Amino acid sequence: MPELPEVETIRSDLALRFIGLRLEMLKILGERTIRRNKTNLEEVGPELLGRQLSDAKRYGKYLILELSGSQIGEISYLVVHLGMSGRFVLQLPEMPNGRDHTKMHVRFSEEDLYLWDPRTFGEVFLETGLDDLGRPMTLSKRLGIDPYLYPHNVAGALGEVAVRSSRAIKAVLLDQKVIAGLGNIYSDEVLFRSRVSPSFPVSALDKRGIERVAEAVVEVVNKAVVLRGSSLKDKSYMDLSGRPGSYQSEHLVYGRYSKACMVCGEDIDRVLIAGRYSSFCSICQQGADRWDYS
DNA sequence: AACTCCCCCTGGATGC
DNA sequence: TGCATCCAGGGGGAGT
Structure with a gap:
């Protein structure tokens, strides 16, 4: 299940391989894949042919392919969210059962x-x-801070929530409106590393507690990007070439229910x-007050 | 307004 | 062995 580190890995691989190439084909094969159809991709699609991939960006879990237009200043963005299994x-x-799950087929300069x-x-x-932070315009209000792009703003974003909400910290980390990019895997790993229980109310964290969680968010995300993401048994995430990431070997709690804690x-x-x-x-995980027990 | 819950979907794991 | 059921998860919208 691609979260920020997996999407970032895909982004950088795509950038290396496709930037500068021209779009020769854009074929959508799944109706559900364009269910939002914000700008009627089926109609506009043909107009995009011949454009050059000028950049591959990412915000949160969204991949943003920048297509430069034929006229100066004309730019369109093909935005992709991989969901659970994309x-x-x-x-x-x-596929053993012969099913074809292709939802989009694009070709850039014969590739x-x-x-x-x-x-x-x-x-x-x-x-x-895109807005000033690099978010797709229509998602502006739905996405908070991207911890890989803006590591110094994570503590601020959490602190803002903490003053007006008593939600469980885990729910806050999963909320894309607060921090954009974390899913179940990385938020669990973040909380273990910051020694905060997932059900701990965000409002009960003091300044140091907030900073601990924020530091862990940045640390976990950065390390996971270096290791090219997490690939699980279900193989839902593999990179462009079909190779797995290796952050799964760093998992301390995710997928380890009923197994022995690696620390205690x-x-x-x-x-x-x-x-x-x-x-x-x-x-190991209680309130933020317990954090320096190691 | 803030938050939770259900739904969409399929393959793999588990249960009988 | 084979069939049925469960489970996973992101995000949006319905419901509280």
């Missing part, structure tokens, strides 16, 4: 690129502009927050 691949994977998405949670739409040996517990299970260690 992958960009150079070669289509083989094919496919969006492969079995669970169809992914989506593609066209955008005419206690069984990893889990709790349902905002409809998702959080794995955590009830000994």
Whole structure:
């Protein structure tokens, strides 16, 4: 399930391989993939042919392909969210049951690129502009701080929530309006590393606690980007060439429910927050006050 | 207004 | 073995 580090890995691979090339084909194969259809991709699509990929950007979990226009200043953005199971691949994977989950087929200067998405949670739409932070304009109000682009603003964003909300810190980390890019994997890892229980109310964190969590967000995200993301058994994330990332070997709590905590040996517990299970260690993770026990 | 919950979907894991 | 059921998760919208 691609979160910020996986999308960033895909972004940099795409940038290396495709920037400067011209779009020769844009074929949408899944109706659900363009369900928002913000700027009627089916109609506008043909107008994009011949344009050059001038940049590959990312904000949160959104991948933003910048297509320069034929007229000066004319730019369009093909925005892609990979959802749960979306992958960009150079070669289509083989399915044992023979099903084809290709949702988009693009070709840049004779090089094919496919969006492969079995669970169809992914989506593609066209955008005419980005805001001052680099967010697709129509998503401006829905996305908070990207911790990879703006590491120094994470503590501020969390602090702002803390003064007006008593939501569980885990729910806050998952909320894209606060921090854009974290999903279940990285938010669990962040909370273990900052030694805060997932159900701890954000309002009960003091300044140091907030800073601890913010530092862990930046640390975990940066390390995961270096290691090219996390690939799980379900293979829902593989890079452009079909290779796995390696941050999964750094996971200390995610996917380790009922296994022994790597730090204290206690069984990893889990709790349902905002409809998702959080794995955590009830000994190592309590309030922020416990953070310097190591 | 702020927040939670349900739904969309499929493949893999688990249960009987 | 094979079938049925469960589970995972992001985001949007309905509901509280």
